[in-house]
Amino acid sequence: MGxxxxxxxxxxxxxxxxxxxxxxxGAFVLISAFxxxxxxxDYQLRSQEYTQYQYKDMLAQMNLTDWVVAPLxxxxxxFFLFMMPILTMRLFSEERKTKTLQLLMTTPVRPVExxxxxxxxxxxxxxxxxxxxxxxxxxxxxxxxxSDGTTPLDWNTITIGYLGMxxxxxxxxxxxxxxxxxxxxxxxxxISSFAIxxxxxxxxxxxxxxxxxxxxFFQYLSITTHLEGFLRGMIRLPDLVYYLSLSFFGIxxxxxxxxxxxxx
Amino acid sequence: MIKxxxxxxxxxxLTAVNDISFEVAKGEIVxxxxxxxxxxxxxxxxxTGFLPATSGTAKVAGFDVFERPxxxxxxxxxxxxxxxVYPDLTVEEYLNFVAKxxxxxxxxxxxxxxxxxxxxxLEAVHHRLIxxxxxxxxxxxxxxxxxxxxxxxxxxxxxxxxxxxxxxxEVRSLIRELAGQYTVILSTxxxxxxxxxxxxxxxxxxxxxxxxxxxxxxxEKHSTGNQPPSLEQIFLSLTEV
Numbered sequence: 001m002g003x004x005x006x007x008x009x010x011x012x013x014x015x016x017x018x019x020x021x022x023x024x025x026g027a028f029v030l031i032s033a034f035x036x037x038x039x040x041x042d043y044q045l046r047s048q049e050y051t052q053y054q055y056k057d058m059l060a061q062m063n064l065t066d067w068v069v070a071p072l073x074x075x076x077x078x079f080f081l082f083m084m085p086i087l088t089m090r091l092f093s094e095e096r097k098t099k100t101l102q103l104l105m106t107t108p109v110r111p112v113e114x115x116x117x118x119x120x121x122x123x124x125x126x127x128x129x130x131x132x133x134x135x136x137x138x139x140x141x142x143x144x145x146x147s148d149g150t151t152p153l154d155w156n157t158i159t160i161g162y163l164g165m166x167x168x169x170x171x172x173x174x175x176x177x178x179x180x181x182x183x184x185x186x187x188x189x190x191i192s193s194f195a196i197x198x199x200x201x202x203x204x205x206x207x208x209x210x211x212x213x214x215x216x217f218f219q220y221l222s223i224t225t226h227l228e229g230f231l232r233g234m235i236r237l238p239d240l241v242y243y244l245s246l247s248f249f250g251i252x253x254x255x256x257x258x259x260x261x262x263x264x
Numbered sequence: 265m266i267k268x269x270x271x272x273x274x275x276x277x278l279t280a281v282n283d284i285s286f287e288v289a290k291g292e293i294v295x296x297x298x299x300x301x302x303x304x305x306x307x308x309x310x311x312t313g314f315l316p317a318t319s320g321t322a323k324v325a326g327f328d329v330f331e332r333p334x335x336x337x338x339x340x341x342x343x344x345x346x347x348x349v350y351p352d353l354t355v356e357e358y359l360n361f362v363a364k365x366x367x368x369x370x371x372x373x374x375x376x377x378x379x380x381x382x383x384x385x386l387e388a389v390h391h392r393l394i395x396x397x398x399x400x401x402x403x404x405x406x407x408x409x410x411x412x413x414x415x416x417x418x419x420x421x422x423x424x425x426x427x428x429x430x431x432x433x434e435v436r437s438l439i440r441e442l443a444g445q446y447t448v449i450l451s452t453x454x455x456x457x458x459x460x461x462x463x464x465x466x467x468x469x470x471x472x473x474x475x476x477x478x479x480x481x482x483x484e485k486h487s488t489g490n491q492p493p494s495l496e497q498i499f500l501s502l503t504e505v
Contacts, residue, residue: 006364014352103348103409106312107365108337262316262333 003109007117008124011091015125020090024083029132035075036136039068064144065154069137070231073161076133077224080126080169081201085193087125088176089186091118092258096184101261111258119177119251126169130162157233164230167243168223172197174250181257197223265290265417265447266311271320273306280306282471283320288464290416291444295462296451299503303471304451305345308421311449312342324417338367341415341446345422347406351395355386355405358394359412366413380408384438400431407435418448424457436460455495465495469503 015021043064050058095101104114137158144152172193179193180186204222207215219225223246226239266288273281281303288294298304309315311322313333322329325339350358359377368376381390384404389397394405403426410418423439424432439461442448450462458465458479465482467475475482475498486498 003365006361010350010353010357010361013357014350018352098348098350099344099346100348100350102309102314102344103342103362104365105314106337106340106342107362108334108367109365110334262313 003113004117004120007104007109007114008120011118011121012124015087015121021087021125024087025129025132028079028083028129029135031079032072032076032133032136036068036072036139039071040140043067063154064140064152065157066232068140069153069158070161072133072136073165073231074224074227076130076165077168077227080129080165080172081197082194083129084126084169084172085176085179085190085197088122088173088193089180089190091122091177092181092254093184093186093189097186105261111261112255115177115181115251115255115258119173119254122173122177123170126173127166130165130169134162154233157231160233160235161231163235164227164239164243167230167240167247168227171223171243171246171250174247174254178250178254178257181254265292265325266449267323268307268311269321271307271310271322272318273303273310273315274318279471281310281317281468284468284471284473285320286466286473286476288447288449290447292464293439293443293448293450293462295458295465296449296468297453297455297458297465297499298451298468299453302468302503304453304468305421307468308342308344308419308449308451311419312340313337338413339416341410341412341418343406343410343418343420343423345425347402348409349394349402349405352393354393355390355397355401355408356381358405359390359408362409363412368413376412376414380411383411384408385434399426400428403427403431404435407438416447418442418446420448420450422452423450424452424454432457455499459495467499467502474502 043062046067047059047062049055050062092101095104105111137153141151141153175196176189176193179196180189182192183189200221200223203218204225207218207222210218220238220242226242229236229239268287269285270283271281271285272279272283284303284307296304296307306315310317311324311329313329313336316330324336327335327339329336350361353361356377359380360373363373363377381387384407386401386404386408389401394402397405403423407420407423410420420439424435427435436457439448439450443463450457452458462479464478465475466473477485479495482498483492483495486493486501
């Protein structure tokens with residue numbers, strides 16, 4: 001346990017003292033701010049329209065949680081898809097390139113501790129990113145309050161939505177960790193994890209032309225369909241299992257790769 | 265302290281190390297010599313447990329490298345060919361990190377890091393990022409890392425590569441000072457290094473050991489006529505292809 005923290009601590013130190021993380025954080029805030037503004041404007045426009053034409057049913061359905069926060073998070077997903085490979089690419093590739101993996105492998109640390117330490121560090125950076133986007137719902141909470149003082153947001157749904165996002169992030173970090181362990185080239189690592197994540201993202205589209213079992217199969221593989229439940233405030237077992245097993249497999253295979261280093 | 269028995273490493277159709285055996289006694293400094301590509305680094309990697317052997321055994325401090333890797337790793341300080349440093353950490357952060365991995369804690373850790381910083385004279389740069397210090401200092405940082413935790417065995421793979429003449433002199437005298445206290449295997453293809461630091465020489469060529477003698481014996485064995493041969497002549501005659 002101590003060794004895991006030592007490794008994680010070192011990784012975090014490098015993450016937080018080099019530019020890459022801050023550039024990604026900055027880009028992330030900028031892009032989500034843009035999406036947020038568009039979504040709020042759109043919301044405003046529609047509610048004015050509906051009030052004007054007296055669409056009572058439509059107005060009753062409109063709320064900031066489902067119309068602004070949930071779509072914002074679905075946009076954040078796309079950003080994560082691009083950025084997680086970049087955040088994770090150096091984890092093992094750099095150590096291979098600079099021969100420091102040799103140092104880690106010749107100190108009394110078990111391979112599983114190296115893998116988990118690195119995973120934990122990348123997970124922290126992902127959570128910091130996610131935390132930055134939390135600013136937007138808080139903004140809505142403060143400025144969107146109705147005149148009678150009730151909160152305009154359903155915080156239960158939002159919390160569950162963020163839980164889903166964290167699980168999605170954890171799974172993509174695990175994929176990035178794995179590709180990084182396989183090569184000493186960060187470029188190869190970033191391209192392969194992006195390719196894997198993109199495949200998992202678009203495979204949902206393959207479900208459309210299919211029927212029955214195949215349709216379900218492709219839908220189950222899709223990394224984003226499992227998020228829909230969370231964004232609507234529902235924790236469903238298959239979704240949980242999907243993200244947790246993807247994370248587990250990523251970590252487990254990385255462990256196998258690093259352990260196999262001793263048997264080459 | 266170190267016992268290697270018929271150690272072999274084969275990569276598909278290439279035999280890097282071919283059935284070598286030798287022993288190193290406690291406190292001895294052994295020069296591990298050979299031309300580039302002779303199998304020096306491979307042997308050292310197998311000794312540290314970084315590479316598995318195809319066959320044969322290696323023991324360090326009484327522990328089998330392949331069966332008890334954790335105990336062996338606790339007893340070894342290893343400086344690979346390229347110093348394994350993180351450019352984005354400062355010298356001190358780096359040494360703290362390695363010390364923690366070696367299981368040191370609290371006050372002991374701090375004292376030990378201070379000790380090795382003094383030992384290899386890194387006081388002037390210990391707050392700087394490794395990326396910004398010279399190659400010589402990086403090499404010494406690598407050496408400092410190997411000394412952390414006072415391991416009984418030091419395995420140094422070409423410790424003076426890339427240093428200027430003054431630094432080479434400093435590192436060599438440092439290694440001489442380590443004699444008696446540590447058991448040292450030092451690989452090199454620089455012959456003066458051996459005469460300057462080692463008591464015994466093991467010469468390896470194309471994966472085979474071609475000589476394993478104390479320096480004087482080696483010279484005696486190869487003398488022809490009145491003039492004692494230089495180590496260079498011996499080396500060249502032993503490693504002929």
